[in-house]
Amino acid sequence: MKELKQQKMTYRQAVREAMREAMIKDDRVFLMGEDVGLYGGCFNVSEGMLEEFGSERVIDTPLSESGFTGAGIGAAMGGMRPIVEIMTVNFSLLASDQIINTAAIQLYMSGGQFNVPLVIRMATGGGKQLAAQHSRSLEGWYAHIPGLKVLTPATVEDARGMLWPALEDPDPVLIFENTTLYNYEGYMPDNGSIVDISTAKVRRNGADVSIITYGIGLHKSLEAAGILAEEGIEAEVVDLRVLRPLDNETIFKSVSKTHRAVIVDEGWRSGGISAELSSRITEKLFYELDCPVERVCGAEVPAPYARHLEQASLPQPEKIAETIKQMGGLHG
Amino acid sequence: MKELKQQKMTYRQAVREAMREAMIKDDRVFLMGEDVGLYGGCFNVSEGMLEEFGSERVIDTPLSESGFTGAGIGAAMGGMRPIVEIMTVNFSLLASDQIINTAAIQLYMSGGQFNVPLVIRMATGGGKQLAAQHSRSLEGWYAHIPGLKVLTPATVEDARGMLWPALEDPDPVLIFENTTLYNYEGYMPDNGSIVDISTAKVRRNGADVSIITYGIGLHKSLEAAGILAEEGIEAEVVDLRVLRPLDNETIFKSVSKTHRAVIVDEGWRSGGISAELSSRITEKLFYELDCPVERVCGAEVPAPYARHLEQASLPQPEKIAETIKQMGGLHG
Amino acid sequence: MGNYRMGTPKKTASKKTTEKKAVSAKPGKSEKIHLLTQMIRIRQMEEKTYEMYTKEKIRGFLHLYDGEEAVAVGIIENLDKEDGIVSTYREHGHALIAGMSMNSIMAELYGKAEGCSGGRGGSMHLYDKKTNFFGGSAIVANGLPMAVGLAMAYKMQNRNSISCCFFGDGAVDEGEFHESMNLASLWNLPVLFVCENNFYSMGMPFELAQAETDLVKKANAYKIEGAAVDGMDVMAVYDASVKAINYIREQKKPWFLECQTYRFRAHSMFDPERYREKDEVKEWKKRDPITTFTSRLQEEGLLDEDELNEIKKRVAEEVEESVEFSEKGTDEPIENLTRFVYSDEPKTLNKSK
Amino acid sequence: MGNYRMGTPKKTASKKTTEKKAVSAKPGKSEKIHLLTQMIRIRQMEEKTYEMYTKEKIRGFLHLYDGEEAVAVGIIENLDKEDGIVSTYREHGHALIAGMSMNSIMAELYGKAEGCSGGRGGSMHLYDKKTNFFGGSAIVANGLPMAVGLAMAYKMQNRNSISCCFFGDGAVDEGEFHESMNLASLWNLPVLFVCENNFYSMGMPFELAQAETDLVKKANAYKIEGAAVDGMDVMAVYDASVKAINYIREQKKPWFLECQTYRFRAHSMFDPERYREKDEVKEWKKRDPITTFTSRLQEEGLLDEDELNEIKKRVAEEVEESVEFSEKGTDEPIENLTRFVYSDEPKTLNKSK
């Protein structure tokens, strides 16, 4: 058997490698966004890419989120495969007209004539003391919009592996990269892996409770599962990977087994994706649930700057573990 | 006892009277938006107001949703009480930066120093064959944002009565007027009523099932309740009136009584306000529910133009009634 | 206005027309008659859609193009088939001249499965892949970034195509105009920006919406060259667009063309038209692009009464046919409601090159 | 540049400064020394925040103003206390000169309850109601509409106040710039638009972001008058702002002022600065607004070494005090996390007039 060579790299490198690989494989692919070139990417993700691919394929844009996102739509419709980078999801509000009023609905309005094979990458999430205008988690909010696909890679493997299928997807795909994960390190097969962009993955097996989560929440949930394991509670951790369309099957299968579910989402609770997950699970498995589905979410505040306040506003492993321990009928 | 004089008027007139009344009472109040003046309002809501109040208080703006919404924020912070009209919620995507990145968080970011006493009115909803870019119901989506208050008047009385308390509210308030309701007629006390902007209202009493809804959904739900009554099923209909913050108390009280709940929302199902309502009810009343909470929502499609398709995409009274009849353990 | 040095566009054949009539930069009799015919086709089609709206065959918003025909015809006739067109909700005329069949337009307005978008789009969202007609958008100004992006694609692919973007005077106020103009200029993209200035955005008079009403000056502030032209004169528009298109293809830069025109009808079918005087409309109607051009051709001896009647008759037949076609149209099955929210195409993971 | 007809602003007293030092349109010795002092206060404060960032006392993003001091000082010193100021995430200098205490700024950067926003805002979101400082916004260009609205309020209330909006060269690319400029001009609003052109938006060189680099021309395209000024020369900025403010208050119209300046430090603390040469920074540092103005005052015999040292010493004390104040600061209680999401004030329904 051929030895499976593993390579250690950061999430940041994984995104970069994914982009490089795509640009090498397919000359329709190009990267466009603010400071992706000369600066090397505001989170240093595209460092070196300008030098490697030149300014015609790594395009620094002026500060015009609506303009260049819309230009990405047009370029995609004109036969290219653009990767548009919006620095953070907070600034994507300036482009939401293009994302929602254009990208998401061209196919439908044109009766199937014009698809928009566009990938938009954005950083998301809090925890870096960047305050209210730089720390939102709006991926679940975008997942409300029909016509969009929403990916949330949480591992190095997914960060690398999801981009290519996203580019191959005929429809607009949003990829949310949690800023806190950029420095996170992991291993992956030498050439990256083939991953799909349609299924959730069980990242830890357990019989007692299902933690349904994604993105940064995965790592916090795995930590929580570790805490719980010490007390004899075995949590299964489901990484959604894709927020639209949700992979009901994997979710339901897990909860059918554990009869208990907790949703962990750094986004705000009210009207967040956590509510959708809770509702779906309850609608489907009401009579199998041992107790109501719980949600551990970000506090409903604009992100505060001060560290102690911000940390208090985010779901923490201890809080997740605590919530689970309080659930009805759990041994441990 | 003084005779309570009732006046018949349309929802459209009610909104207009509310604005007139506010502008007469308080000279800090002004109306600003596209075509609110010369044209008379794109839905004819502000007809005659330019003539009555002059162009300094009824201000026609150029097509600049971000610009004039932001100007409304500034004017509010400068001591005025602007009513900003965005023609429809679909165009508010062009102003979402101002609404979310500015209005919703000034108070928090300034540590309580600067509140934003701004009212933004927008039309919402489908059903008029206006297709995908003119028919969304995004009020539930905005209700995800901390710092905003979200009102959805469904009756003539609320359309008239909610504006003044919204203007008095120190924080930004979004008022969503369903386009289909503008021609709807109702009665109300001569001088309008004092209504609050913090509670839900039971619009029909019933013991068997709670229909939780708002806006246009109220009228469809009342129709559904009529259908059900003929079969001996008594539905209670709760009009949320306010989507943020939600009035848990009224909702829980009703469902505690009926042990069954259906959410009716013209908005999209996945990640909509319907999911939040379903989750909250289940979290609180899991052990009191006779069956899982159901949701009757808009189909997850960009609104189609053709009437038969569009109507098929919207929740209809028959569908609501049917869903309830299928619920476990209901006599009738 | 309208006094431009004539040039020869890269491709003079009007590949955009259904009839594929050749039109040269110095159009002769037959080309001129073709231009007139095209304007009449729009006008008669619009009049019919108006009628059908009052009969409730067509619903939703309906924005008519009467009075503005010279713009669509004068410009699109000079475009190449491979050029992309991006338009607004007032796009029936553009769609027709781009080469869409009147049948598929009318059927779409009827909401029928036989319409270009299977009834999903309606009046404001006509699309046609065959003719590179990238749709009507009903969000003011939001087609401009798309046009910029199409031009990027053309440039990246070393095609000599241009993208042509129609928008109203109201669109100029929006931020997306600003961003798009800057990008197109900065990156030397082949975009023809066509502002159809009909002096109103709904009820908002142009001069109340724009601090600077000289739009070419505005374009210049992005280092984009341009011109203003009498949009009621099809030959003036035609000449201006020849110049513009040549400039774009040769200089590899965008161009801004303001066409000063007027809509004869209300903004949409719901418009009480409180904001303008009947007399103003009457004045502009004297400059009706169709009647004035007809007279000119007659004066020049290029068109006699019989020919004119023949044209009108042929067009009337085309319009009637489109109505019949639409009346006979079928409803998209309700089971197809969610079709085209996403592409049918399955995940293509294994098709990777 | 900088050669303006001098005028007298409506109120010459620098009500904005903590020290309430009077500054006239033709500033004399003491006024000039005051201007220098103000620049030194910014510089020393920024240097300290840099140091405290490296010590991890300050976190998040930190955007420093070193090199740009002449802009904040030259303009804000001429504003009236009632005038509103809207700024960006690079606003420490503006906040300080507007009259906020260094203590409340530093404590906010420390994230302490004693900071102006109780630690909720941090470096990018300083606010002060007392001095009409309407905050730093970290969304590029999104303060401009707010400034327009403030000016609307002032005008509606017949106050003679103006709103002054600071933004970077990068903001000019955004749609919100376009919309705001048009509204302010159209409605004749008293807004002073101050573009702090430091020739980079993060790593994006100005000339790669703007097709038209003459920003005053851009302003003119909205029928807004304006000027460009050497933003490294505090007297030039001062004179330009006297002229601007007089124009705004007298003509009741907006004015656009481009201040050409340079940031000596990286964009933020995370910036690897790959996009510019060290030599370029060195060149600009020769034009350091503080050293050049110091030399000028010394040459003019207005400042001797002792005075200068005295100023620096006093400022250093102020800075030290702000650090001590912040070090002693307390944490906002976690129970207050959700405070100020909404106003504490209860529903005021019964307070209706």
Ligand SMILES: Cc1ncc(C[n+]2csc(CCOP(=O)(O)OP(=O)(O)O)c2C)c(N)n1
């Ligand atoms: C962003 C946005 N705001 C508002 C509207 C509502 N609206 C539709 S058409 C229109 C006027 C547009 O005028 P103009 O651009 O001059 O085009 P015209 O209708 O005159 O052809 C308005 C305000 C919209 N569709 N999109």
Ligand SMILES: Cc1ncc(C[n+]2csc(CCOP(=O)(O)OP(=O)(O)O)c2C)c(N)n1
């Ligand atoms: C809308 C938006 N897009 C992007 C960013 C990220 N960003 C922060 S500062 C900055 C550069 C702004 O440059 P400029 O306006 O020239 O101001 P400067 O930093 O030079 O003072 C960018 C791109 C942002 N904060 N907001």
Ligand SMILES: [Mg+2]
């Ligand atoms: Mg117009």
Ligand SMILES: [Mg+2]
């Ligand atoms: Mg800059």
